[in-house]
Each structure stands twice: as structure tokens, then as C-alpha cells.
Amino acid sequence: MQVPSSATSTLHRESAHAPPSDSSGIIDWLMTETRDERFVDNIFIEMCEKLNQAGIPVSRGTLHFRILHPQWLGARILWQRGMTEADIQTFGFGVEDSDRYRNSPVNDLHSGAKEVRQRLEPAHAASAPPYPLYDELRAEGHTDYIAWPLKHTLGKQHIITFGSDRPGGFSDDDVAALAELLPAFALVSEIRLKNRLARTLLETYVGPHASEQILAGATTRGAGVTVSAAILICDLRDFTGISDMWPRDDVIELLNGYFDAMAEPIERHGGEILKFMGDGLLAIFPLNNTSACGDLxxxxxxxxTAMAALNEENLKKGHKPLGYGIGVHVGDVMYGNIGSRSRLDFTVIGPTVNVASRLESLTKELKRPVLLSRAFVEIGGCEAKLENVGSHLLRGLSEPIDVFAF
Incomplete structure (x- = not known):
């Protein structure tokens, strides 16, 4: 994309104007005094405030990051003068196809521009590209806007922008001072962003609680704790036949819909999904939450309810409704790392998990989709709401247990 010359220029100055002396103080602060701050938005807010204290009239600033997340393509951090907390907005996949994005300075930078500069006062309106953002900034009282790529290692590129509301906008010295800060802020922001990405990836693949344990140092084989929890194991019925008969993309769509229907309520009610196992899942509701059984x-x-809605959609597509089985038990489990020397799995193991698994298998025999143990029912105080379907001897147990259907 060709960026209008009136809106952009490349900063390759020979330091004709030295930045204000306080600029070096802000760089020193970034490099030596932010090490204990975990969040980049807090650092960004404080930096913008320090810029104003140094006489650089920053009235607005944004950071635009691409992130590794299953739901979001990126995030924007916004600060405006007077804000004590940044406004953080996420953007979903597909935003780059929107008119808003295509007609924006952010798109210009992603398309190769080294800098976007646009004065916003009426005298410069005729030369400005017709971007909605510029109209919004003018309406908010901003007089100048400048944006640069924020370069991280290995070619990763994000975006930083600044706005001014001073008549006449930024001076050349102001722009030079802001440009001087970019390398230092790039280093500081990259560390925080990678820390956040590491957390996001761990949360995505092992869940929020397990990810905190791993980041806190539970990375050796055998590291773990005993946890009292309600265990839920769910399995999709007849998946082997479906996967053999259906096209691959249809199978993936089916699985994703099924996991959405099951997983979102679990997470919404405080459960943690530790793993997806083919067409099944394992989740825990720790009993340190007194409402865990009711939440489950x-x-x-x-x-x-979500599965019923999904099956209605499947019927409209000519597919058979999906069946499933859920087994629930409660007790102590070992929660931690098991595996080989070089490949670990953070999970729960123990007899409690085995009983939940056997109850899930029993759903096939009893033709009831959800079965729960008496131990769970007694702890949860929910016997009156459930149907006792008798005592059953589960594989691996020496005595039968009372089983309830939901």
C-alpha cells in the first residue's frame, strides 16, 4: 500500500536537534527502574506521564500488539491524559478484513511505512487521508498524531503511537525525543509481552491454575500436591464411526462445537480443564471452593442445554445427534507432573480419577448420559435433585458403589 507523502516521513535524522535533556532520564528509568513491574500497560502509562513532565505534550498514546491467543489476533493498549489505568481492547481474527483497519495508519505501518505523521489542525485537514481515526482524534481535541513500528527480535513488529493536544502539535525536538525512546521501550515491552505470551500459551494448553504452578517452578517430574477435588470426565459417543465416515474438516468442526458446548460452561463455573483426550476431556473443581459441587x-x-442446541444444528445439516457420557466423582488426587525425563504432563492421577472414568464408561451400559458417585452427592448435598440408579461394581473396585443419574 502506498502511503500519502503528506502523512508519512522517515526518521533518519543526523541529530540536528538534540532531544530534551530529560529524555535520557526517561530512557534510564525504562532500563533500570522498571524491572519489578510485570505489566507493560503500567509502564506505558508511567512513561507517558514522565514525557509530559519532561515538557513533551503527549495527550494520548497507544500500543498495538499481535498476540498468540486462540481467540484474539491482537490487543490495543490506550492511554489518554487523566487516565490512571490503560484501556485494553482485544481484536479477533478477521479484523484485518474490515474497512476500519484498511483505512487506518496501523495498516499503513503493517504495509511497510516507517513512520506515519499527521497534523490534525484545520490547516492540514485537506492533505490528510480520510481515515476515521483522524476525525475522532480531531473531535477529541488532538492536534497531532505520530506512529512508528515497535521492533522486537526476530522480525516481530508491533506499533506505538502518540498524540498531542498542544496548538501546533509536536515540535521537531519532541518528535526526536520520542524516537529516542523507541529502542529502550522496545526492549522493555518485549520482555513483558513474551512473559504474557508464555502465560497465555500455558493457560491455553494446560489451564490457568496449572500454568501458574508451572510458572512458579513446578517443572520437575514428580512435582505436585494433593488436592481435594470433584473430577469430571466426559466422552463423545460413537466418535470412531464418525471420524471414519465424515470428511476431515467436518469432523474437526464437530469436535470444536462439542468441546465448546462442554468446556465453556465448565470454565464459566470455575472448573479447570486439564486436558482434551481425543474426543474426551478431564476437568477438576477444587473443593477449596465451597460451592464446587454445585458449580459442577x-x-x-x-x-x-448447549449440546441440545448443537444437536438441533446437526440435524438441520443431516447429521445424527451427538451422544456423550459424563462421569463424576470426588476425592483426593495427586495434582502435578508425570511423564518421561524430557516430556511432562501436568495432570491429576489417583483412584478418584479412575472412579470418574469408570462412571463415564457405565453411562453406556445404563443409557444415562451423566452418572455421579454417592461420595460426590453427599458432599454436594444434592441427593434430592438426583435419581438413585442402584449400586454397581466398577472395574478395579472390590465393593459396589451407589450411583446417581443427573
């Missing part, structure tokens, strides 16, 4: 039942109820 509420999650199952919502999941059943």
Missing part, C-alpha cells in the same frame, strides 16, 4: 452441576446443566 450447574456446568453440566448448561452443557446439556
Amino acid at each position: 452441576l450447574a456446568a453440566i446443566r448448561e452443557a446439556q
Whole structure:
């Protein structure tokens, strides 16, 4: 994309104007005094405030980051004068196809521009590209806007912008001072962003609680704790036949819809999904939350409603409704790392998990989609709401247990 010359220029100055002396103080602060601040938005807010204290009239600033997240393509951090906390907005996949994005200085930078500069006062309106953002900034009282790529290692590029509301906008010295800060801020922001990305990836693949344990140092084989928890194991019925008969993309779409229906209620009610196992999942509701058992039942109820809606859609597409089985038990489990020397899995193991798994298998035999143990029912105080379907001897147990259907 060709960026209008009136809106952009490349900063390759020979330091004709030295930046204000306080600029070096802000760089020193970035490099030596931010090490204990975990969040880049807090650093960005303080930096913008320090710029104003140094006489550089920053009235607005934004950071635009691409992030590794299953739901979001990127995020924008916005600060405006007077804000004590940044406004953080996420952007979903597909935003780059929107008119708003295509007609924006952010797109100009992603298309190769080294700098975008646009004065916003009426005298410069005729030369400005007709970007909605510029109209919004003028309406807010801003007089100048400048944006640069924020370069991280290995070619990763994000974006930083500044706005001014001073009559006449930024001076040449102001622009030079802001440009001087970019390398230092790039280093500081990259560290925080990579820390956040590491957390996001761990949360995506092992769940929020397990990710905190791993980041806190639980990375050796055998590291773990004993946890009292309600265990939920769910499995999709007849998946082997579906996967053999259906096209690959249809199978993936089916699985994603099924996991959405099951997983979102679990997470919404405080459960943590530790793993997806082919067409099944394993989740825990720790009993340190006194409402854990009630939360688990509420999650199952919502999941059943979501599965009913999904099956209606499947019927419209000519597919058979999906069946599933859920087994629930409660007790102590070992929660931690198991595996080989070089490949670990953060999970729960123990007899409690085995009983939940056997109850899930029993759903096939009893033709009931959700089965729960008496131990869970007694702790949850929910016997009156459930149907006792008798005592059953589960594989691996020496005595039968009472089983309830939901």
C-alpha cells in the first residue's frame, strides 16, 4: 500500500536537534527502574506521564500488539491524559478484513511505512487521508498524531503511537525525543509481552491454575500436591464411526462445537480443564471452593442445554445427534507432573480419577448420559435433585458403589 507523502516521513535524522535533556532520564528509568513491574500497560502509562513532565505534550498514546491467543489476533493498549489505568481492547481474527483497519495508519505501518505523521489542525485537514481515526482524534481535541513500528527480535513488529493536544502539535525536538525512546521501550515491552505470551500459551494448553504452578517452578517430574477435588470426565459417543465416515474438516468442526458446548460452561463455573483426550476431556473443581459441587452441576446443566442446541444444528445439516457420557466423582488426587525425563504432563492421577472414568464408561451400559458417585452427592448435598440408579461394581473396585443419574 502506498502511503500519502503528506502523512508519512522517515526518521533518519543526523541529530540536528538534540532531544530534551530529560529524555535520557526517561530512557534510564525504562532500563533500570522498571524491572519489578510485570505489566507493560503500567509502564506505558508511567512513561507517558514522565514525557509530559519532561515538557513533551503527549495527550494520548497507544500500543498495538499481535498476540498468540486462540481467540484474539491482537490487543490495543490506550492511554489518554487523566487516565490512571490503560484501556485494553482485544481484536479477533478477521479484523484485518474490515474497512476500519484498511483505512487506518496501523495498516499503513503493517504495509511497510516507517513512520506515519499527521497534523490534525484545520490547516492540514485537506492533505490528510480520510481515515476515521483522524476525525475522532480531531473531535477529541488532538492536534497531532505520530506512529512508528515497535521492533522486537526476530522480525516481530508491533506499533506505538502518540498524540498531542498542544496548538501546533509536536515540535521537531519532541518528535526526536520520542524516537529516542523507541529502542529502550522496545526492549522493555518485549520482555513483558513474551512473559504474557508464555502465560497465555500455558493457560491455553494446560489451564490457568496449572500454568501458574508451572510458572512458579513446578517443572520437575514428580512435582505436585494433593488436592481435594470433584473430577469430571466426559466422552463423545460413537466418535470412531464418525471420524471414519465424515470428511476431515467436518469432523474437526464437530469436535470444536462439542468441546465448546462442554468446556465453556465448565470454565464459566470455575472448573479447570486439564486436558482434551481425543474426543474426551478431564476437568477438576477444587473443593477449596465451597460451592464446587454445585458449580459442577450447574456446568453440566448448561452443557446439556448447549449440546441440545448443537444437536438441533446437526440435524438441520443431516447429521445424527451427538451422544456423550459424563462421569463424576470426588476425592483426593495427586495434582502435578508425570511423564518421561524430557516430556511432562501436568495432570491429576489417583483412584478418584479412575472412579470418574469408570462412571463415564457405565453411562453406556445404563443409557444415562451423566452418572455421579454417592461420595460426590453427599458432599454436594444434592441427593434430592438426583435419581438413585442402584449400586454397581466398577472395574478395579472390590465393593459396589451407589450411583446417581443427573
